Amino acid sequence: MVKKEIIEQAALKLIVERGLYDAPISLIAKEAQVPVGSVYTYYESKEILVNEIYRNAKRDMSQHVFASVPPDLPIKEEMAIYWVRAVRYGVSNPNAFYFMEQLTNSPHISPLSQEQVRGEFVRVFQVLEKGIETGEIKPLNVDLLHQLVYTNIIGIVKYLLASKMELDPTLEVHLFNCCWDTIKC
Amino acid sequence: MVKKEIIEQAALKLIVERGLYDAPISLIAKEAQVPVGSVYTYYESKEILVNEIYRNAKRDMSQHVFASVPPDLPIKEEMAIYWVRAVRYGVSNPNAFYFMEQLTNSPHISPLSQEQVRGEFVRVFQVLEKGIETGEIKPLNVDLLHQLVYTNIIGIVKYLLASKMELDPTLEVHLFNCCWDTIKC
Amino acid sequence: MVKKEIIEQAALKLIVERGLYDAPISLIAKEAQVPVGSVYTYYESKEILVNEIYRNAKRDMSQHVFASVPPDLPIKEEMAIYWVRAVRYGVSNPNAFYFMEQLTNSPHISPLSQEQVRGEFVRVFQVLEKGIETGEIKPLNVDLLHQLVYTNIIGIVKYLLASKMELDPTLEVHLFNCCWDTIKC
Amino acid sequence: MVKKEIIEQAALKLIVERGLYDAPISLIAKEAQVPVGSVYTYYESKEILVNEIYRNAKRDMSQHVFASVPPDLPIKEEMAIYWVRAVRYGVSNPNAFYFMEQLTNSPHISPLSQEQVRGEFVRVFQVLEKGIETGEIKPLNVDLLHQLVYTNIIGIVKYLLASKMELDPTLEVHLFNCCWDTIKC
DNA sequence: CATGAATGAGGGTTCATTCAT
DNA sequence: AATGAATGAACCCTCATTCAT
Numbered sequence: 199m200v201k202k203e204i205i206e207q208a209a210l211k212l213i214v215e216r217g218l219y220d221a222p223i224s225l226i227a228k229e230a231q232v233p234v235g236s237v238y239t240y241y242e243s244k245e246i247l248v249n250e251i252y253r254n255a256k257r258d259m260s261q262h263v264f265a266s267v268p269p270d271l272p273i274k275e276e277m278a279i280y281w282v283r284a285v286r287y288g289v290s291n292p293n294a295f296y297f298m299e300q301l302t303n304s305p306h307i308s309p310l311s312q313e314q315v316r317g318e319f320v321r322v323f324q325v326l327e328k329g330i331e332t333g334e335i336k337p338l339n340v341d342l343l344h345q346l347v348y349t350n351i352i353g354i355v356k357y358l359l360a361s362k363m364e365l366d367p368t369l370e371v372h373l374f375n376c377c378w379d380t381i382k383c
Numbered sequence: 384m385v386k387k388e389i390i391e392q393a394a395l396k397l398i399v400e401r402g403l404y405d406a407p408i409s410l411i412a413k414e415a416q417v418p419v420g421s422v423y424t425y426y427e428s429k430e431i432l433v434n435e436i437y438r439n440a441k442r443d444m445s446q447h448v449f450a451s452v453p454p455d456l457p458i459k460e461e462m463a464i465y466w467v468r469a470v471r472y473g474v475s476n477p478n479a480f481y482f483m484e485q486l487t488n489s490p491h492i493s494p495l496s497q498e499q500v501r502g503e504f505v506r507v508f509q510v511l512e513k514g515i516e517t518g519e520i521k522p523l524n525v526d527l528l529h530q531l532v533y534t535n536i537i538g539i540v541k542y543l544l545a546s547k548m549e550l551d552p553t554l555e556v557h558l559f560n561c562c563w564d565t566i567k568c
Numbered sequence: 569m570v571k572k573e574i575i576e577q578a579a580l581k582l583i584v585e586r587g588l589y590d591a592p593i594s595l596i597a598k599e600a601q602v603p604v605g606s607v608y609t610y611y612e613s614k615e616i617l618v619n620e621i622y623r624n625a626k627r628d629m630s631q632h633v634f635a636s637v638p639p640d641l642p643i644k645e646e647m648a649i650y651w652v653r654a655v656r657y658g659v660s661n662p663n664a665f666y667f668m669e670q671l672t673n674s675p676h677i678s679p680l681s682q683e684q685v686r687g688e689f690v691r692v693f694q695v696l697e698k699g700i701e702t703g704e705i706k707p708l709n710v711d712l713l714h715q716l717v718y719t720n721i722i723g724i725v726k727y728l729l730a731s732k733m734e735l736d737p738t739l740e741v742h743l744f745n746c747c748w749d750t751i752k753c
Numbered sequence: 754m755v756k757k758e759i760i761e762q763a764a765l766k767l768i769v770e771r772g773l774y775d776a777p778i779s780l781i782a783k784e785a786q787v788p789v790g791s792v793y794t795y796y797e798s799k800e801i802l803v804n805e806i807y808r809n810a811k812r813d814m815s816q817h818v819f820a821s822v823p824p825d826l827p828i829k830e831e832m833a834i835y836w837v838r839a840v841r842y843g844v845s846n847p848n849a850f851y852f853m854e855q856l857t858n859s860p861h862i863s864p865l866s867q868e869q870v871r872g873e874f875v876r877v878f879q880v881l882e883k884g885i886e887t888g889e890i891k892p893l894n895v896d897l898l899h900q901l902v903y904t905n906i907i908g909i910v911k912y913l914l915a916s917k918m919e920l921d922p923t924l925e926v927h928l929f930n931c932c933w934d935t936i937k938c
Numbered sequence: 939c940a941t942g943a944a945t946g947a948g949g950g951t952t953c954a955t956t957c958a959t
Numbered sequence: 960a961a962t963g964a965a966t967g968a969a970c971c972c973t974c975a976t977t978c979a980t
Contacts, residue, residue, distance in 0.1 A: 585860075586860065587859065587860050587861065588772075588774070589773070589774035590860070670859075673851075673911075674772060674855075675770070675771060675772050675775070676772065706927075706931070708927070708931075709912075709916070711912060711916065712909070712912050712916075715908040715909070715911065715912045716905065716908055716909070716931055718908065719904040719905060719907055719908030720901065720904060720905065720908075720935065722904055723897075723900040723901050723903065723904030723905075724897070724900070724901070726858075726900060726904075727894075727896060727897045727900045730896075731894070731896065731897075742891075742893070746891070746893075746901060746935050746936065747935070749934040749935055749937070750905070750931050750932070750934055750935040751931065752934070
């Protein structure tokens, strides 16, 4: 792992554990076992570091979630794949998950970052729109539908992490059905 | 409004707008138009101030949500009443809503505060359990069901606040049905 | 005991135990079980309170030490009486003793207080001068002789308080002889 | 002189002149002509700074006092050497001397510092014990004897500093004899 | 490029003192 | 006279950022 990634991992961990302002650069540097100055070699400021971690986490998650799927899948099945991947990603990467949760809508993430991140998730909007057209999904605003799906995922991941419950395929199906029931027609 | 409430409102507003650490006591005092020292007349520390605002917001919300309902209502209707009240509360009190969202699960809210707050929401758990018994609600863990309902409300309130959409009774019914579909058998 | 004395006793105790600046007026008032404002009814400021305690302690000690003695005593015996009274006073009033020790020569005692206090101890200077004339005491500067006697007393009281040793008449004689040997011709 | 020493000298001077709590770090930094933050580069806290100055002053004094002496000196002569060195040290380093005086037995010096400091002065205790064995010194507790000698030195240095009197060899002999008479058999 | 000591603005908090009651 | 909530200057300390090495 290169120095930049080590710094980001250390920052991610400490910011989640201690909060953004109780994770000073000096502590992040110590955790990453790099000199303080090195952090500033790679990132102009703490704000830029945080935004970069945020965007990277979002991009990493979207790459996992939206990795290739068989073509011409029924909408429900495509949604199920994305949903399962998202939940698994959250459960497997709790730090990254909580980091995103903690900073979404916070004033520390720039509008530009938010904008860039949104682009990574266009596929969901497309699928939702298609679902509305085919009559499988409720004809609500897609932003709202997306919000419903996304908060559902957040709630489930938080629950799974808090209860330390194992996520077996049967449970996955049950829980995805909760989500699908929310938006299905 | 007494001085204590003015301080809490000012703190609530600034913490939501700027984040906890970009809302220094000096700024809160200026916003509330009280001297810095006065904040410490009412609150021993910033941490205690934040916890008190959090608990008050949660209590206020729960009192709105769980105000009296007609007896012997069907479960779905009782849930609907609570759900509608919660969403309306969030839409009408965006600062309080975002404050709670921002600080839930944060290290700045003491376990004791979390504990006290949880007690205010027992009624949902009771209704959910009853729903499971009557076969109307999916036989999942009630903590999980609660999480699903709660994140659904959060998603909807966030969407309504972001889109500045009016919340008319028709929309309420549609949106509650999304929530109910999530958990209904 | 009147309110003023209660306040002074509380202040004396706390200042000795915690240091002048870790004994805030609010704490002194609490210890004395009087309202904060009452302290300012009797003393214009903390500084004035401290100076008054200092002068009172010194006056009280000098009144004990220089209470009447049989007339025409030999110098050594008169010194012995004063010495014993001083040591006993220190051992019996450790708080007052440490208070005086802590604040002598401190910038918190005004020159005026120092001046007034000095007047209470003229008798020692007279006896020392007489002793020099009769050839019983070393012909050194009386301020120096006084300093020698005084620091000797301080050393002994501190030792007795620290070691919690009882001060019986035999020990008193031995220890006074140490002091007398210091200045005798 | 390196920056650390400059800070210590500035702190020493201001604390003696104004008292510990009227010598804020900001003033110490100004006196030392360093930024406030630099003080914290060298000392974790004001308390640690004060303890370090205290230990350094005590160590410095003990190194002067207990520098090598000719072997096999008679006890009185060895005591005389230490006594003279101590008095000269006090007269030549009034700030350090008053600093130690002001903080000995204060709650601001940690027990650990006191402990470390005590070890620097073992030689006096050894000499006093030897003197008791040879019958030259009164058979009193060595802590008490030490206290008597030490307070004698303090009294004399204070007197010399206050009276601005020169300390010539003849006076030294006279004054040491006062001290010796106090403890000799 | 790499480093980490140095910097100083700004944070939370305290407390002597006041003054409306 | 008695009270104690209110006040704000001043305290100690932190930490993002810089820059000489």
